[in-house]
Amino acid sequence: MKPIRLGMVGGGSGAFIGAIHRIAARMDGRFDLVAGALSSDPDRATTSAAELGIRSYSSFAAMAEAEPLREDGIEAVAIVTPNHMHAAPAVAFLNAGIHVICDKPLTATSQQAREIAKAAEASSARFFLTHNYSALPMVREARARVAEGSLGQVRLVQAEYLQGWLADNVRSxxxxxxxxxxxxxxxxxxxxxxxxxxxxxxxxxxxxxxxxADLSSMVPGRPIDDDARVALRYASGAKGGIWASQVAVGQENGLSLRVFGDEAALEWRLSDSERLIFSPKNGPAQILTRAHDRSASFRTPPGHPEGYLEGFANLYLDIASIIRGDLSAADRVPGLSAGLSGMAFITAAKSSSERDGAWTEVSP
Amino acid sequence: MKPIRLGMVGGGSGAFIGAIHRIAARMDGRFDLVAGALSSDPDRATTSAAELGIRSYSSFAAMAEAEPLREDGIEAVAIVTPNHMHAAPAVAFLNAGIHVICDKPLTATSQQAREIAKAAEASSARFFLTHNYSALPMVREARARVAEGSLGQVRLVQAEYLQGWLADNVRSxxxxxxxxxxxxxxxxxxxxxxxxxxxxxxxxxxxxxxxxADLSSMVPGRPIDDDARVALRYASGAKGGIWASQVAVGQENGLSLRVFGDEAALEWRLSDSERLIFSPKNGPAQILTRAHDRSASFRTPPGHPEGYLEGFANLYLDIASIIRGDLSAADRVPGLSAGLSGMAFITAAKSSSERDGAWTEVSP
Amino acid sequence: MKPIRLGMVGGGSGAFIGAIHRIAARMDGRFDLVAGALSSDPDRATTSAAELGIRSYSSFAAMAEAEPLREDGIEAVAIVTPNHMHAAPAVAFLNAGIHVICDKPLTATSQQAREIAKAAEASSARFFLTHNYSALPMVREARARVAEGSLGQVRLVQAEYLQGWLADNVRSxxxxxxxxxxxxxxxxxxxxxxxxxxxxxxxxxxxxxxxxADLSSMVPGRPIDDDARVALRYASGAKGGIWASQVAVGQENGLSLRVFGDEAALEWRLSDSERLIFSPKNGPAQILTRAHDRSASFRTPPGHPEGYLEGFANLYLDIASIIRGDLSAADRVPGLSAGLSGMAFITAAKSSSERDGAWTEVSP
Amino acid sequence: MKPIRLGMVGGGSGAFIGAIHRIAARMDGRFDLVAGALSSDPDRATTSAAELGIRSYSSFAAMAEAEPLREDGIEAVAIVTPNHMHAAPAVAFLNAGIHVICDKPLTATSQQAREIAKAAEASSARFFLTHNYSALPMVREARARVAEGSLGQVRLVQAEYLQGWLADNVRSxxxxxxxxxxxxxxxxxxxxxxxxxxxxxxxxxxxxxxxxADLSSMVPGRPIDDDARVALRYASGAKGGIWASQVAVGQENGLSLRVFGDEAALEWRLSDSERLIFSPKNGPAQILTRAHDRSASFRTPPGHPEGYLEGFANLYLDIASIIRGDLSAADRVPGLSAGLSGMAFITAAKSSSERDGAWTEVSP
Structure with a gap:
């Protein structure tokens, strides 16, 4: 299969997530990065593109206009800018019939999210959102276990993402x-x-x-939440919680998920990402590894740790297959609906927190 | 030092927590169990007392009346009945000038709690509440770290106690x-x-x-909460959460505590009770063991695991010292104020949950 | 059942293992410590006995002579002296028809071991050796798994006990x-x-x-081994290793056992003593807890950690039952044959190490 | 920097380690795979090369002859064949002045090893050996700790690599x-x-x-060792052990290293590869993560797990720098001397095992 010609918006030298996307796209050889509008700073854009040996554009708009006219133009574009700069390029490329691979969260505002949704609906191109953690093998196996009913009826859900890097008023x-x-x-x-x-x-x-929700700014003077504690109610009667914090000193990327059903439970932690603890109601807990991941989302034998980059690459691999017409993985790659759900979560949580934690409907 | 003569209310054959109290009282040789009103069933009371070789009473009231008249009468009594049966014997023994060692929670109702408080105030005897986990060495060290300012200002607190044994409608x-x-x-x-x-x-x-609070009865037909999710706000601006569940399948006694300050964090789990993770903001996390517990609340060298019973016994050891006049450990043994605080928590959480999670003041 | 009257040799104030034995004997209420020859220093013997409120003897010989003549004389004696002082009292009490509960290892020399063996053979009394770790619930379950064939044919065995406390030339x-x-x-x-x-x-x-074997004295000037690395060959064709070290800096009591069969494997660590990892050849590893211990060697529900003292107390509990005539636990309580096996191990390992690791037969 | 043109010997479709090398070479964009003699089966060689879109040769010899004559010929070659097929291509490419990146172990025989050594000495090209685990960040930090003296004098070393996949007589x-x-x-x-x-x-x-050494063939009829237990003596007086097994049921890739010095100890496990436990003699153990790796051998922030492929890619990254003339990483990339050391280990261990474990000198 021929590699897919890829463009990139954002990700100039010094950027974090752009470099991650490039490694992920490169890992399995299914993409060729050929063009970029890598920075809003024209010099940095030019220099960064030269370092990567790709065509350079001074703006995403110019790239969205020019690339469709080339025979060797990009087929997909990765958008790796800050949140408020997702919508405009996403809309432009969707309008140009170019597939969009967008970093999360979808946008900075609900209005922007609606614009992407509208463009996506009208476009022949696809929209992908890189929620990379859900592409890790043991997370995919966790999903399969729930889907096949191994947990019974889900009762309790607890998801946490704890970091400590913003515990002070850092500038970077x-x-x-x-x-x-x-x-x-x-x-x-x-x-x-x-x-x-x-x-x-x-x-x-x-x-x-x-x-x-109860959103807090723990660092004095910070104009945005750095700790979010959100209680959840499901239509099924299940209850849950989300706890996200950037002031949890000592935590690097403490992402975890616990799901308790009436028949069994699952526990997964990013810090031990290759193991999934499955606890049936009767009988001992089991340590599932990639040897038991039926999605086969890996490149190396069990026991040889894969991680963050491979999860990202799993997404790019699936996206390549989908773009090339194999839709078998389509339901496991996050897209617009995941993005809109995330925005609905943000909107509802902010609204609830402003009203002192009043229970607030999530309206995607 | 002469062992303290101890009585017991509740704890007849087949009881759980009564047996635990007896082991704890026996472990360090500081108590002699000599009398008991071990069951409301007179036959079971008699048989159980005979098995233990102690004086038997048909009721706590009879014991509270008779023992003070004996020269070798009990000096302290352990109350290990169900919650609604704590207040009456506690009041009776406090009135009789006999020290009370009461299992938690304090009572079943706030009214009962007030009765104990009143009797305690009027009595020369002391009241102890066996919140045993806080007597474990690494928990005591955790407290010392916070108290001495190692964590800086506390920002986030998360305490969980997850069990799975009531995931079904069990009868026992x-x-x-x-x-x-x-x-x-x-x-x-x-x-x-x-x-x-x-x-x-x-x-x-x-x-x-x-x-x-959001209290749930996950098991259909259960007339009481089996899952409690409670968000916390501190006067200091700190935020926190309590999650208690008895339907968390696969969890045996999943008690844990995480505290994040602006300088360092602490993490402790009962499943790994002899280790305390201390994470300073700058520098690697440290694995503290009993080698670093300055309270010296143990009997064996670090690395030789102590556990639940030793924690209980630590309380009994401190209680014995206090009864014998050494008050140096008085501030670390839970008593009436801990009990009233727990009742205030229950009252506030129930009230909040009934009003759909409205923030509710905790009034001890 | 009436408590067993117990004596003690060694264990005066300041001693370590004597205090452990006393707690273990006391925990389940099956023993009454009534007499002791607690120290070779007469003053310390007297003072220590007074503190415990027991009969004091100036020597084990005096106690072995006097106690059998009393109606309320001791029925069993715990010997908790240094290794070279095990044999003489063991022989004396065995000759007096008093059951012996002896700390490990059996003796300091093979000659002493033979003397105990001879006395035990001639005596109506029993001899117990307190290898306490094997009385922990998950170890007992491990044994049951091997015995019932769950592991298939055992191929590989690795046992380690690593401590760091003698890494320097400490004096105590x-x-x-x-x-x-x-x-x-x-x-x-x-x-x-x-x-x-x-x-x-x-x-x-x-x-x-x-x-x-390869025995080393890592600390300069130390006249005895502080690190022992021993390779094992079994008659069955299995291979194994023992690694014991007292200079393993950072290790408190790093005891562990791994057994690999041709069908499944077991792993247990004292630092996580309440979990036993059982890995069948096909299928995920299982985390066994006391919920799966069929020996029921515990007092508290699974998830409430028990540890070192409870393991010791498990031995005392079994010993009490055996002394009182219930032999159902006799095969799981270490006795003379375990002691002789240990001495044979020491003898063979020393001999091998002296001959540069030559394979040496173990002759119990 | 221009990517390095890379060839490959072995690694046709279905091969394991060849695919790993390709991902590692691709991850950081420093290599372009352009040519290959991918299989000794000519059809498979052609097909595999076509799939990768690279020049195909029917033999390594043809490739070694032709490539140096091309202006765009390969600058380096990866040899990913079985062990006995390492020496011939390595010698051919070294003779042709092309850098060699060879999988481990160096060769199947000492004679073959000597041939490579001779060719390497005579060549202007470099020889690299892909011992990938030592390129993981926490292993590099471990090395730095020992080198800077943080452990003091090294006393004890224990390295294990346990797998279970050959516990049966599998054919693949x-x-x-x-x-x-x-x-x-x-x-x-x-x-x-x-x-x-x-x-x-x-x-x-x-x-x-x-x-x-004690080498065993645990699976009946297997003509080669599947379990190797090797005791080590160092000139410094340190002692150690290597345990490698392919019949350790339940173990996936159980690689671990423990090093005890007279001042501190280190422990690292591949199953938790992003954490390094550093235990100073006085003071608590520390959990080092990539936040404390001073070699900066990673692409993502600490807490985002990297693993096996990233370790391999770290080697390729260093190799690219060395080939392009930056020798700063030369001392941490395994090469010929590591390969010869490994062969000396194999030779000495086999010889020792044949002579019933006689201590045998390691002669690299």
């Missing part, structure tokens, strides 16, 4: 836009809370109906 | 009274939620000011 | 006799290597036929 | 050549024992002087 390229309401839209809630939300949604197959 | 001596509102007062909230509450309070030295 | 009551060849007989090999040896023997039900 | 492409003495040279000893050996050597900076 990464910290600055993430703590700016205009660029990020939401703080811990949007940056990592949406990962926890999507993880829970992906594994359980259920979206909470109501949330009650 | 232990299950029956714990799921009966009249005998227990509260379900998961009272039985194990109060442990989590006290653990958080003991370690942080702070009592939350407001709670927002 | 505990360190002094343990590093004195005359009192201890062997260093790491005897003090903790015999625990590892017995653990492996207890769980697998097999005794190695040949050993090849 | 991977199993067949690994259990064939002619192709593999050694079994568990060579395939994974050399990894453990190299890991210990890399971290401690010391090579054992003498070994005493």
């Amino acid at each position: 390229k990464q910290a600055d836009w993430r703590t700016d309401p205009a660029q990020a839209g939401a703080g811990a809630l949007g940056d990592i809370g949406t990962h926890a939300w999507q993880l829970a949604e992906f594994v359980t197959g259920q979206t909470p109906s109501y949330v009650s | 001596k232990q299950a029956d009274w714990r799921t009966d509102p009249a005998q227990a007062g509260a379900g998961a909230l009272g039985d194990i939620g109060t442990h989590a509450w006290q653990l958080a309070e003991f370690v942080t030295g702070q009592t939350p000011s407001y709670v927002s | 009551k505990q360190a002094d006799w343990r590093t004195d060849p005359a009192q201890a007989g062997a260093g790491a090999l005897g003090d903790i290597g015999t625990h590892a040896w017995q653990l492996a023997e207890f769980v697998t039900g097999q005794t190695p036929s040949y050993v090849s | 492409k991977q199993a067949d050549w690994r259990t064939d003495p002619a192709q593999a040279g050694a079994g568990a000893l060579g395939d994974i024992g050399t990894h453990a050996w190299q890991l210990a050597e890399f971290v401690t900076g010391q090579t054992p002087s003498y070994v005493s």
